[in-house]
Amino acid sequence: MQIHFQMLSGNRFTLKVPTQSILGQLRAEVCRRQSCTSCELSLLLDSKLLDSSKDNCTLLACGISGEATLMLVRKMLLIVTVSDDRALKIWDCASGQCKQTLHTGVVKSVMFSPDGSSVLTFSDDQVARIWDCFSGECKQTLFGHSGHVTSAVFSPDGSSILTASWDRTAKIWDCSSGECKQTLSGHADWVTSAVFSPKGCSVVTASDDRTAKIWDCTTGKCKQTLSGHTGRIMSAVFSPDGSSVLTSSEDEAAKIWDCTTGKCKQTLSGHEGRVNSAVFSPDGLSALSSSDDLTARIWDCTTGKCKQVLLGHRGRVVSAVFSPDGASVLSSSDGRTTKIWDCTSGDCKQTLSGHTDTGHALSAAFSPGGSSVILISADERIAKIWDCTSGKCMRVLSGHTRRIRSAVFSPGSGFNEAAERPCKNQRLDRGRLDRAWDC
Numbered sequence: 001m002q003i004h005f006q007m008l009s010g011n012r013f014t015l016k017v018p019t020q021s022i023l024g025q026l027r028a029e030v031c032r033r034q035s036c037t038s039c040e041l042s043l044l045l046d047s048k049l050l051d052s053s054k055d056n057c058t059l060l061a062c063g064i065s066g067e068a069t070l071m072l073v074r075k076m077l078l079i080v081t082v083s084d085d086r087a088l089k090i091w092d093c094a095s096g097q098c099k100q101t102l103h104t105g106v107v108k109s110v111m112f113s114p115d116g117s118s119v120l121t122f123s124d125d126q127v128a129r130i131w132d133c134f135s136g137e138c139k140q141t142l143f144g145h146s147g148h149v150t151s152a153v154f155s156p157d158g159s160s161i162l163t164a165s166w167d168r169t170a171k172i173w174d175c176s177s178g179e180c181k182q183t184l185s186g187h188a189d190w191v192t193s194a195v196f197s198p199k200g201c202s203v204v205t206a207s208d209d210r211t212a213k214i215w216d217c218t219t220g221k222c223k224q225t226l227s228g229h230t231g232r233i234m235s236a237v238f239s240p241d242g243s244s245v246l247t248s249s250e251d252e253a254a255k256i257w258d259c260t261t262g263k264c265k266q267t268l269s270g271h272e273g274r275v276n277s278a279v280f281s282p283d284g285l286s287a288l289s290s291s292d293d294l295t296a297r298i299w300d301c302t303t304g305k306c307k308q309v310l311l312g313h314r315g316r317v318v319s320a321v322f323s324p325d326g327a328s329v330l331s332s333s334d335g336r337t338t339k340i341w342d343c344t345s346g347d348c349k350q351t352l353s354g355h356t357d358t359g360h361a362l363s364a365a366f367s368p369g370g371s372s373v374i375l376i377s378a379d380e381r382i383a384k385i386w387d388c389t390s391g392k393c394m395r396v397l398s399g400h401t402r403r404i405r406s407a408v409f410s411p412g413s414g415f416n417e418a419a420e421r422p423c424k425n426q427r428l429d430r431g432r433l434d435r436a437w438d439c
Contacts, residue, residue, distance in 0.1 A: 140178035182220035224262035248278035266304035
């Protein structure tokens with residue numbers, strides 16, 4: 001059998017090996033030619049998975065038995081950043097080196113696809129774009145909105161994209177063709193965010209019209225309108241099992257809704273300022289909210305009671321998220337600090353305060369394994385990677401010439417994490433976190 005390789009660098013080589021010994025020789029040859037670590041080797045021939053084991057690369061095969069052409073894809077630990085300097089940069093987490101720079105125009109936010117091979121960007125030019133991480137080429141440009149795009153996420157299986165816009169609509173797009181499959185119309189004001197359900201069959205949208213709506217992805221019809229907030233809705237997310245929706249609002253409350261009936265199950269009251277974000281814990285039993293009242297709060301979803309008040313920030317808390325294991329909370333503040341909290345005790349475990357910017361919001365997100373944090377600050381041109389245990393800065397990603405607007409870890413990336421949990425893709429924006437759950 002002959003196997004033809006093409007490396008990311010463009011170098012090519014061919015191996016002639018007996019079928020029964022192919023895997024061992026592939027590992028040895030790839031180890032020799034490409035020194036990278038802790039990645040996955042998958043060999044597909046005749047559409048059958050022959051073996052899958054932790055090794056040095058991912059091999060994607062096409063062809064027929066007897067001869068196959070394979071493309072080598074290094075599964076690095078990556079971070080992507082976008083900046084006002086009109087550049088998108090892809091970084092190697094381990095070294096802190098920039099691996100790819102794409103000149104995309106001014107981009108407001110970025111997100112990896114579930115398999116980490118593509119990134120999705122959107123901006124004020126009313127379009128979203130899909131980029132190939134390795135070639136740097138724009139794969140699709142999604143035209144169709146008549147207002148600024150405010151949110152863009154991949155579906156859990158990576159086959160579709162969901163966008164929200166100032167034009168009062170959300171749209172579902174086919175990733176391969178770039179065609180719009182559904183336009184979700186019905187809101188009376190700007191649609192500020194939209195996310196898929198864990199199984200990708202439903203969508204929830206949040207709007208400045210003080211409602212959230214649940215939509216059927218196949219038909220594009222609205223299944224439920226969630227009415228009850230007295231202020232515009234800041235965020236809306238599904239629970240991990242898809243049975244509930246959690247909304248946050250400028251009316252100083254968060255609400256938990258039943259997806260089937262559309263009725264409010266719990267109102268989480270206690271904040272004394274706008275609730276900027278609200279998310280479920282990984283097990284769906286708790287909720288976490290962040291507020292302008294300088295606090296984040298952990299709530300019991302069943303009783304609606306507050307379990308912990310996370311008090312210690314000196315500025316409004318613009319976002320808060322659970323760690324992947326649900327044991328910790330990461331909160332970001334206007335007060336130049338990001339804090340890591342223990343969910344059980346409510347104690348602050350680490351304060352990450354290495355940025356120098358004043359008067360603007362910090363934003364942060366956990367790596368998928370929860371051992372590290374990516375942190376950006378308004379008006380700064382760098383991103384920093386911190387170790388959650390020691391609280392020390394491990395890497396500084398420097399290279400942008402203007403402020404960074406968004407940063408995100410690739411799925412399954414992190415530092416020295418033996419068992420990463422690709423449970424969600426956290427996208428780090430200024431003051432808002434969208435979560436796309438991998439079901």
